[in-house]
Amino acid sequence: xxxxxxxxxxxxxxxxxxxFFFNTIIDVNDDYCITFYGEEKSVERTFAEFLxxxxxxxxxxxxxxxxxxxxVENLKTCYRExxxxxxxxxxxxxxDGQYHWFRARIIPVDDGTGHMVFFLNALLVDDVVxxxxxxxxxMFNKAVIDRLLYNYILVYVIDLSNGMSRLVYSTExxxxxxxxxxxxSHLDMMKDLKDTYVSEDFILxxxxxxxxxxxxxxxxxxxxxxxxxxxxxxxxxxxMLVSKYPEYEEDYPLVIFSLKELS
Numbered sequence: 001x002x003x004x005x006x007x008x009x010x011x012x013x014x015x016x017x018x019x020f021f022f023n024t025i026i027d028v029n030d031d032y033c034i035t036f037y038g039e040e041k042s043v044e045r046t047f048a049e050f051l052x053x054x055x056x057x058x059x060x061x062x063x064x065x066x067x068x069x070x071x072v073e074n075l076k077t078c079y080r081e082x083x084x085x086x087x088x089x090x091x092x093x094x095x096d097g098q099y100h101w102f103r104a105r106i107i108p109v110d111d112g113t114g115h116m117v118f119f120l121n122a123l124l125v126d127d128v129v130x131x132x133x134x135x136x137x138x139m140f141n142k143a144v145i146d147r148l149l150y151n152y153i154l155v156y157v158i159d160l161s162n163g164m165s166r167l168v169y170s171t172e173x174x175x176x177x178x179x180x181x182x183x184x185s186h187l188d189m190m191k192d193l194k195d196t197y198v199s200e201d202f203i204l205x206x207x208x209x210x211x212x213x214x215x216x217x218x219x220x221x222x223x224x225x226x227x228x229x230x231x232x233x234x235x236x237x238x239x240m241l242v243s244k245y246p247e248y249e250e251d252y253p254l255v256i257f258s259l260k261e262l263s
Contacts, residue, residue, distance in 0.1 A: 024050070026106075028075055028116040047072065059090035059099050061161055065251045070106070079108045079116040088125065101125050152258045156186045157245065160216040160253040163187060176259075186257060187212075202230035206240075215242055216253050229262070237262040 024035040026047060033050040036042045045053070051070065058066050068074075069085055078085060085106040093100045102122045109117045153176040155169035165186035170177035183189040190210045198206050208214050209228050218226055225243040232238070239262055245254035 022122050024120040026050070026075070026118040026120060028072060028079070028118070030115065057092040059092075062089045062091075062251060075106070075118060076116060078106070079118070082108060084108065091122075093124075152260045154180050154259040156257040158186055158212070158255050158257050160212045160219075160255060161251075163212060165257075197232045199231045199233050199235075206230055209240055209242065215255065219244055219248070219253070219255065220250055 022035055022037050024033055026033050028047065031046050031048070032044070033047055034042055034044045035050070051067075054066065054070070055063065065087070066089065069087070074085075077083075086104070088101060088103050090099050091102050092098070101124070103125045104120065104122045106118050106120045109119050111117050153170065153174075154167065156165050157168050158165045163185065167180055167186070170180055180189055183192065187210065190206075194203060194206055194210065205228055209226070215226060219242075225241060227242075228240040230238055230240065239260040241256075241258045241260070243256050243258070245256060248254060
């Protein structure tokens, strides 16, 4: 039995609505977008209005990348090259107001009109990203920690984009462990080190390692690590190492911050 066109289109529509959080058709030539939410609701906008709404929903950490990739100029280039745009992005869900992970795809479509048409869909992938993060954490614990921990007294993981930090290694109960755990963040610990312990001769270079913007600029310029040797007021020498997390990217700027006593 042959299906008629209306039935085929209905099946396709129901499938797309059940799989993807939303689907959008973009016509660059007509400056037109229509977004379908599920099977019933649809919203028509200009491309500029669509981008304005997206900016409200995309997490600030991903906004620069989003705005650089989803432009009229870049879409035109992708269409001419037959290239899709694919990205994982943290975005607000209008239903619960919380940020969730979505996998977005913008695919060029030749509809026979000569217009530059794209099909955009967004798939909710919270579970996938959570699993990836667990794998990253496991990889970090098994590979990176094993490589870095020889004689290191404190090791942190830091997100340079927002200052969030986590103490991932210290020797339980020793003086350095007790000292580090007295502070809420890596930066708070660094400020106290500078004010209380670091020798005056090393204050300026030490302050540069407290400046996350400075560190990010250095690592984004193709450096893999930064090293600082300094002394405390008692003459004890320390090595401070900042190295890129295994999957470091400009929009995912995680670093491994390690402190070692030399003498």
